[in-house]
Amino acid sequence: MNKRPNFLCVGAQKAGTTTLHDILRQDENIYLPEIKETKFFLDEEQYKKGKRYYFDSYYSNVAAEALIGEIDPECMYVDYIPQRIYETLGGDIKIIFMLRNPVDRAFSHYQMSSRRGREDLSFHDAVDAEETRLKSKDFKLRYKSSSLNYSYIDRGYYSALIKKYLEFFPIENMHFILFEDEFLKDKENTIDDLYSFLGIARDKHVQINLKSNIATEPKVKAFNKLIHSGGAIKKIAHIIVPSGLNKVLKNFLIEINSRAASDKERNFDKAVFMNKYYRESNKELEVLIGKEIPSWKV
Numbered sequence: 001m002n003k004r005p006n007f008l009c010v011g012a013q014k015a016g017t018t019t020l021h022d023i024l025r026q027d028e029n030i031y032l033p034e035i036k037e038t039k040f041f042l043d044e045e046q047y048k049k050g051k052r053y054y055f056d057s058y059y060s061n062v063a064a065e066a067l068i069g070e071i072d073p074e075c076m077y078v079d080y081i082p083q084r085i086y087e088t089l090g091g092d093i094k095i096i097f098m099l100r101n102p103v104d105r106a107f108s109h110y111q112m113s114s115r116r117g118r119e120d121l122s123f124h125d126a127v128d129a130e131e132t133r134l135k136s137k138d139f140k141l142r143y144k145s146s147s148l149n150y151s152y153i154d155r156g157y158y159s160a161l162i163k164k165y166l167e168f169f170p171i172e173n174m175h176f177i178l179f180e181d182e183f184l185k186d187k188e189n190t191i192d193d194l195y196s197f198l199g200i201a202r203d204k205h206v207q208i209n210l211k212s213n214i215a216t217e218p219k220v221k222a223f224n225k226l227i228h229s230g231g232a233i234k235k236i237a238h239i240i241v242p243s244g245l246n247k248v249l250k251n252f253l254i255e256i257n258s259r260a261a262s263d264k265e266r267n268f269d270k271a272v273f274m275n276k277y278y279r280e281s282n283k284e285l286e287v288l289i290g291k292e293i294p295s296w297k298v
Helices: 017-024 051-058 081-089 102-115 123-135 137-142 158-166 179-184 187-198 221-228 232-240 243-256 270-289
Strands: 007-011 067-071 094-099 174-178 216-218 258-260
Touching (some): 094 158, 094 179, 102 123, 102 270, 174 179
Parallel strands (some): 007 094, 094 174
16 A cells, blocks of 8 residues: 655645645545654755655555645755655655745744744844845854745745756646635635645535634743753753653643734835845746736736
C-alpha cells in the first residue's frame, strides 16, 4: 500500500492554508499528518535522515485513504525545497498554491512576528529594514531563521517562487487558489475545483465554512518573546516538560497572553505598497497561472 504523499500544499504563508488543512482533515478519504507542518523538506536534520524516515515518521498510520498529503506554507518560499520534493516524491506529485494579496500577506506576516515577540519595529520600519536584515550575516547569527521570520515583502514575489517549482514539475500538476477572489468569495466551488484537481469527490460530511488562525496580538509582547527565545529558559523547559508537551504548553501560554489583533499598525496606503513592490510581479503571475486577479488591481 502507498504510504507517501501524492499532493502537497506549499503555501503561501498567511494565505488560508490552515483553514484549508482543517477542511481537508475532515475527509475520510484524505490523510494528513497529525503535525500540520512536518518541516521535513526545510529542516536539514530531518531531511538528511532520508525519505524512509519521512514516510515512517508521518505516514505510518495511512490506511485506505485515496489521497495522502501535507500542508506546509514554508515550502513555497525556500529555494532548495522544490528539488527536495522532486527527489523525495517524484515529478508526478500534485502541488497546491494559495495566493493572497501580497501586501495583506506581508502585514499579516508582520503581525505574526510581532505577536511572537520577534519584531520590535513598526511595519514601515520593518519593511525598510528587510533587505538589510536578510543579507546581514550578523543578523542571521542572532536570528537563525531570519529569512523565514522577516521576509515580509520578499515572500510576495509569487511568480518567481512558482518558477522555481516549474523547474521540476509541470504546470498541469499545479493548482492555484486565489484567496480573495476565490476562496473567500466562493469557497464552495473553490473547494470542489480543488477536489476535481485532486481526482476525488468531496465527502458530503466535510464542512467548508471554517475560520482558522484568527489574527491575535500579545497582551504583553515581552512574555511571548521570552517563550520563543532560546537560552536557559528553553533548556529548563525541555528538562521539566516532556518533549511531546513542549509545543502544547507553549501554544497554551501564547493563547492566554493573546487578544484579538487591532489594526493600529495598518496606517499605510496599500496601493502605494502594491505599486512600489508588486506591480510587475503580479502581471507576470496572471500570465503564469492563466488567471486574472481583480481584487489586487490598484
